Every structure is written in structure tokens, then in C-alpha cells.
Amino acid sequence: MKQTLYLKFLAGYLIFGILGFLLVSTLTNYALRSQVQAAESRTLYTECTEIASSYASNYYNGNMKLSNLHSYLETISQYMNTNIEVIDVSGRIIVDSGDSEAFHNEAAIQGFNINDFGNRYYMVNQFYGRFSEDYLTVFAPITPSYKVLGYVLIHKPIADISDYTYQLLDVAYITLLLIFLLAFIILLVFSLLIYRPIHKITLAADAYINGDFSHKIGIHTQDEIGHLAAAVDYMANELNTLEDDQRKFVSNVSHDFRSPLTSIKGYIEAILDGTIPYEMQDKYLNIILFETERLNKLTSSILELNQFGSHGKTILYMNNFDINYIIRMTALAFEGICSEKHISIELILSGQNLYVTADMAKIQQVIYNLTDNAIKFSHPDSSITVETTEKNDKVFVSVKDSGIGIPKESLKKVWERFYKTDASRGKDKRGTGLGLSIVKEIIQAHGENINVISTEGVGTEFIFTLSLSKEQYK
Numbered sequence: 290m291k292q293t294l295y296l297k298f299l300a301g302y303l304i305f306g307i308l309g310f311l312l313v314s315t316l317t318n319y320a321l322r323s324q325v326q327a328a329e330s331r332t333l334y335t336e337c338t339e340i341a342s343s344y345a346s347n348y349y350n351g352n353m354k355l356s357n358l359h360s361y362l363e364t365i366s367q368y369m370n371t372n373i374e375v376i377d378v379s380g381r382i383i384v385d386s387g388d389s390e391a392f393h394n395e396a397a398i399q400g401f402n403i404n405d406f407g408n409r410y411y412m413v414n415q416f417y418g419r420f421s422e423d424y425l426t427v428f429a430p431i432t433p434s435y436k437v438l439g440y441v442l443i444h445k446p447i448a449d450i451s452d453y454t455y456q457l458l459d460v461a462y463i464t465l466l467l468i469f470l471l472a473f474i475i476l477l478v479f480s481l482l483i484y485r486p487i488h489k490i491t492l493a494a495d496a497y498i499n500g501d502f503s504h505k506i507g508i509h510t511q512d513e514i515g516h517l518a519a520a521v522d523y524m525a526n527e528l529n530t531l532e533d534d535q536r537k538f539v540s541n542v543s544h545d546f547r548s549p550l551t552s553i554k555g556y557i558e559a560i561l562d563g564t565i566p567y568e569m570q571d572k573y574l575n576i577i578l579f580e581t582e583r584l585n586k587l588t589s590s591i592l593e594l595n596q597f598g599s600h601g602k603t604i605l606y607m608n609n610f611d612i613n614y615i616i617r618m619t620a621l622a623f624e625g626i627c628s629e630k631h632i633s634i635e636l637i638l639s640g641q642n643l644y645v646t647a648d649m650a651k652i653q654q655v656i657y658n659l660t661d662n663a664i665k666f667s668h669p670d671s672s673i674t675v676e677t678t679e680k681n682d683k684v685f686v687s688v689k690d691s692g693i694g695i696p697k698e699s700l701k702k703v704w705e706r707f708y709k710t711d712a713s714r715g716k717d718k719r720g721t722g723l724g725l726s727i728v729k730e731i732i733q734a735h736g737e738n739i740n741v742i743s744t745e746g747v748g749t750e751f752i753f754t755l756s757l758s759k760e761q762y763k
Contacts, residue, residue, distance in 0.1 A: 302473065305469075310462075310465065318454070318458055321461070322451070325454045325457070326447075329425060329450050330427060333369075333425070333443045334411065336443065337427050337429040340362070341440070341441040342432075344358055344361055345358070345375050345441050346431055349431060349438050359384045359386070362375070362386040363387075366386035369445075370445070371445045372444040373386040373443050374443075375431070375439060377440075378437060379401075380397050381396070381397045383439065401417060403428070406428060410427060411425060411426060411428075413425050413447060414426075420444070420446075422446060422448060424446055425444070425450060426442060426443070426444050427442070427443045428441065428443075429441050486508050486515075487514070489518070490506055493506045493522075494521070502525045502528050502529035506518040546584065549581075549584050552576065552577075552580050553577050556574075556576060556577050560573065605647075605651070605734060606650070607646055608646070608647075608648075608649060609644050609646055610649045612645045612684060612686065612755065613638040613640070613641070613643045615656060616675050616677065616686075617638075618653075619653060619660060620634045620675065622657070632667050632669065636675050637675070638675075638677050639679050639684075643677055643684060646755075646756045646759075647735055647755050647756065651735075652755065654728075656675075656688070658724040659728060659751050663689075668692055671691045671692065673691075674687070674689045675688050676689070679757060683756065686753055687750055689750035689751075691747070692749065693745070693746065694746050694749055696745050700741060704726060705726065738753065738754050739751065739754075
């Protein structure tokens with residue numbers, strides 16, 4: 290399988306690292322440089338203002354000698370690693386902390402204009418060509434007696450500020466590296482907890498596509514991935530069961546159709562070639578009619594059962610009706626066959642009327658199928674009991690016979706489609722093996738329950754529940 294998902298996350302991780310590096314080296318670098326430069330400018334301006342308002346003003350007021358002012362400025366400039374100058378308004382240098390002779394030669398700054406600072410108190414350049422590299426220059430006016438007589442200038446190499454910026458950038462790069470390593474750990478954890486389970490689920494899905502439903506995922510976590518794995522495992526098991534059911538269904542349908550079709554074909558050929566004499570044809574035509582009716586019943590049952598499906602739903606037309614009345618009418622429908630077999634149907638009904646909420650037509654079919662089964666497997670001169678009882682907003686309907694019973698090993702299989710016990714195969718010539726499957730599907734569609742109790746050689750009892758109607762009619 291192509292590990293495209295893993296490669297996508299790995300590519301995303303690498304892109305994250307590259308973009309992080311570019312971000313730090315450009316935007317973070319620019320932001321740090323600007324912040325450090327602004328902070329340094331504020332610091333120098335504070336010192337510059339202090340010098341202008343005290344020592345430079347004292348010099349202009351005649352309270353300090355030029356040599357003393359130079360010594361003071363030289364000390365401060367060495368401490369701050371800067372160059373400090375005092376100039377007059379025309380740009381003539383009065384004192385320079387970096388040149389002991391500056392206050393003798395009275396050099397002037399060519400092209401100096403205080404308006405070049407604009408509305409700021411600092412500028413970054415080579416300061417009128419005086420330096421070979423960019424300097425940060427801060428100025429403050431000297432205003433003894435509220436009149437500007439000169440300016441204090443402090444120069445600091447931008448290289449020194451950049452060195453501090455690079456130190457901060459190193460911290461940013463180290464932090465980025467740690468984040469990158471942490472992201473790598475997260476990627477590893479993702480691979481173990483997310484990617485590998487998804488990879489297992491994908492492998493299982495590929496196996497299911499190829500028809501191998503026995504493949505198990507083997508993920509038992511309690512999170513969403515564990516739930517997904519359990520759901521996929523369950524789906525595979527259901528598909529495997531469905532495939533087996535389909536094979537059994539086709540096999541059973543083929544068997545149940547082949548038998549009557551073979552009989553019909555054989556009898557018709559025998560009639561056509563004269564093997565069966567004319568005076569006996571009515572007998573065999575009746576057999577053909579019987580087998581045709583059995584095929585028709587089998588087809589109808591299959592179509593009806595197809596409405597439900599193993600997980601399907603059928604449309605129910607719910608209404609309130611008297612279940613006792615339905616039972617009485619159904620019992621009357623079997624009066625003829627019961628007389629032939631000398632079987633009696635005993636009704637033990639709770640009250641004259643007992644109303645339930647259900648699909649009347651389908652519940653009538655349930656009672657008919659259960660009663661029909663009871664008659665088929667009852668001994669002559671026996672009785673069948675149909676009983677209704679009311680308990681806890683439920684109506685329990687019981688159909689009980691004293692017939693051949695169901696073997697213990699077959700009790701759980703009687704609901705399966707086309708299933709017939711060995712005992713019933715010799716007794717039930719007209720059955721399709723679908724009656725009880727239809728009964729269970731109808732009861733389950735109502736959200737109710739049905740159970741079977743049986744002892745071989747004693748009899749069988751089917752009990753199902755219905756919801757008691759909240760509106761009881763008199």
C-alpha cells in the first residue's frame with residue numbers, strides 16, 4: 290500500500306521547519322532589529338538629554354571648563370561604547386569625546402542641518418560621510434536660558450546593535466529548533482497512535498475487498514479509532530455471514546424449487562408419452578396442481594420476506610384493534626382442516642375484548658402462521674391452545690400444541706430461512722421453511738419479542754408480545 294498519508298504528514302513537518310526558519314530569519318530578524326534599535330535610541334536619548342541639560346549647559350553658563358567637560362564625556366563614552374560630541378548650532382565641533390584635540394581645532398561638520406533629523410531625535414546613516422559604516426546618532430539641544438546654543442550628539446555603531454540582535458536571534462533559532470524537535474516527537478506519536486491504526490484498518494479493508502473477511506484488525510482502544518476498528522470488524526463479520534447466508538439461501542431455494550419442478554416435469558412427460566393412462570391422468574394432474582401451488586406459495590413467501598431483509602425495515606400501518614377478535618376469526622379459518630385431523634382449538638382469551646396497537650394485517654399473519662404450524666405438527670385427536678394475557682402494558686399471545694416438539698439442538702435454528710427439522714421434513718409436505726422467519730421479522734419490526742419453548746415428543750409453545758392500546762374500547 291502506498292504510504293501517501295504518512296508522506297503527506299512528513300512533508301508537512303518539513304515544510305513547517307522550513308517556513309519556521311524563514312520566518313525567524315526574515316520577519317523575526319526585522320522585528321528584533323527594529324525593537325533593539327528603538328530601545329537603544331531611547332536609552333541614548335535619555336543620556337543625551339541628561340548631558341545637554343547639566344554638563345553642556347554648565348559649560349555654556351561658564352560653570353565648567355572645556356577640559357572638564359571633555360573628561361566627563363570621555364568617561365561616559367568609554368562606559369557606553371559610544372562617541373559623544375558637543376557642537377554649536379552651525380555644526381562646529383566644540384568637544385569630541387574620542388579626540389583630545391577636538392576642542393582646539395574647532396572642526397565643523399560639513400553640510401550639518403538639524404532639520405535632517407525630521408520629527409525624530411535619531412537617524413541611522415554615516416552622518417554626513419564622517420563614518421565608514423552606519424551609526425545610530427541621537428541628538429539633544431543645549432538650552433540654557435531657554436535658548437538653543439548647541440547640541441549634544443551621541444554616535445553608536447550599528448554593528449554593535451546588530452551583534453546584540455544576533456544574540457537574540459540565536460535564542461530564537463534555538464527555540465525554533467526545540468519546537469521542531471517537539472513537533473518531530475508529536476509526529477512519532479501520531480504515527481504510533483493515529484497512522485498505524487489507520488494503516489491496519491486500510492489493510493483490513495483491502496482484504497475485505499479481495500473477499501477475505503476473516504482478517505481481523507486487532508485494535509482495542511477506547512477512542513474513535515478503536516470504535517471505527519470495531520465497527521469495521523463487525524461489518525466484516527456481517528458480510529461474511531451474509532455471504533454464507535446467500536449461499537445457503539440460493540442452495541435452499543434451488544433445492545425447494547427443483548423438487549416440485551422435477552415432479553411436474555416428470556408427470557407431464559409421462560402424460561404426454563402415454564406412460565400414465567388416460568383414466569389416471571386426473572390423479573397426477575392434481576399432484577401437478579399441488580406442486581404448482583407449493584411453488585406459488587414459496588415464491589410469495591420469498592417476496593414477502595424480502596421486504597424485511599436481515600437489517601431492513603418494513604412499513605407498518607399501526608392502528609388499534611381487538612386481538613381477541615383476530616384470534617377467533619383465525620381459528621374459524623382452520624375449522625375444516627381441524628375437523629379432518631380431529632384437532633380442537635381451545636381459546637383462552639383475556640376478557641371479551643383486548644385492544645393492542647400494531648399492524649393488524651401482519652399480526653393476523655403471525656397468528657395464522659403459528660396456528661398453521663401447530664396444526665401441521667399436532668397428533669390427531671389432540672388440542673391446540675391459543676391464549677392471551679395482559680401484564681405491564683403488554684399483551685402476551687401464546688400458541689401451544691401437544692405435537693411432536695422440536696429437538697433441543699434445533700430450537701435456535703427454527704427462525705432461519707428454509708430451515709426444517711429432520712422430523713418436520715417427513716411430516717410437512719407443504720411447508721416452505723419460511724413461515725417462522727416471516728413471523729420473527731414481523732414481530733421484530735414492531736419492536737416486540739417472540740420466544741419458543743418446546744420439548745420433543747411433548748409439544749411446542751410460541752409466545753410473542755404486543756403493546757397494549759392506551760385507548761381501550763368497550
